[in-house]
């Protein structure tokens with residue numbers, strides 16, 4: 001956004017406060033519009049545990065997130081996801097809201113322990129029916145459903161056996177992928193296998209800040225290898241069972257820059273780049289693990305069985321990139337094994353979101369460009385968004401900072417697309433404020449506000465901004 005336009009936007013926001021004119025009614029001078037992107041998927045992204053609630057309703061079993069978030073000390077402000085946004089009951093009204101905002105695509109994940117609550121032997125019909133209801137509501141309203149198979153909520157009974165660190169997880173995952181793709185594959189063609197394997201293996205098994213809260217290098221490497229195998233296994237099963245399938249998987253990703261040109265910082269940046277960006281995509285493309293650039297990855301050999309190398313690749317139709325911040329890498333003795341740290345943005349004096357993530361829209365362009373060097377058919381931004389403090393004034397939320405973020409970020413996506421990179425979609429993270437994992441309910445990422453006491457939804461001005469932005473899509 002040009003500085004001039006931003007000032008106009010700011011003034012119109014102030015105007016809306018002074019004269020109580022809803023921002024949505026004002027003509028914003030917007031430099032970009034969805035029509036500049038041509039044929040493009042425009043959606044919102046969500047995840048089961050973060051919105052559904054009803055953690056023990058209709059036969060649902062426990063997931064690792066139920067266990068983890070109900071243990072004191074794990075989540076900020078003693079929050080848990082037991083109720084979250086109550087989406088289990090409000091899905092109809094919520095999907096109606098997203099339709100009214102002119103979105104055509106809705107990404108949600110399946111709660112594995114709703115479908116297989118206790119073990120692999122018995123499917124919970126009520127869990128199956130819930131997702132049929134969501135899918136049917138989407139289809140009635142002309143919204144494309146996009147299913148994520150796994151967005152972090154592993155059933156607790158699998159965790160009892162070691163979770164992702166135990167190779168047996170693959171048998172369970174195979175059954176889960178098979179059953180769900182057979183069940184919904186006639187109605188839903190667009191699927192994503194895993195959500196951010198680098199995040200759930202690192203935070204769940206190495207740093208322990210997410211479920212299941214393990215801190216072990218061995219468990220970490222085991223879980224990495226099993227997630228790599230699950231990624232391609234899921235892709236193959238979906239290909240077999242889904243009609244006109246369009247299959248992807250998603251990666252968290254960040255451009256990594258060395259803090260200086262000192263050799264040790266450059267090497268630190270290389271190691272972080274491997275761990276953050278390369279460890280999952282490269283095996284899926286048949287390139288194996290990038291151990292040459294980070295010798296510690298040889299620890300994976302312990303878990304690689306004969307024949308695994310051939311099982312790791314899968315030809316995805318698209319790769320979902322989920323980019324939130326860039327990393328400035330510095331050599332650090334305080335971080336054993338990786339000997340690298342990302343410099344705290346606060347200390348760098350840059351603007352940050354409520355997650356303490358640097359606001360740096362150009363990174364979106366850089367990360368798309370970075371991934372475009374790989375032989376990927378299509379790139380879809382499967383999550384992108386920002387948490388900022390919001391306040392309700394006279395019933396409206398004038399989240400001007402979030403609007404600016406989306407405007408600038410989308411310009412960077414368009415920049416990459418205009419250079420000929422095959423970017424074909426953008427999913428906002430997220431539809432409504434929800435349970436933000438270990439951070440609880442404090443960081444608000446939604447373009448729709450949620451009052452967690454009353455479950456009242458209020459579309460933020462960023463939501464209306466998208467409505468206008470997408471107005472030619474209807």
Ligand code: FCB
Nearest residue numbers: 047195196199252429436
């Ligand atoms: C991503 C997660 C998503 C959400 C955003 C903020 O890493 O996939 O569930 O928490 O971060």
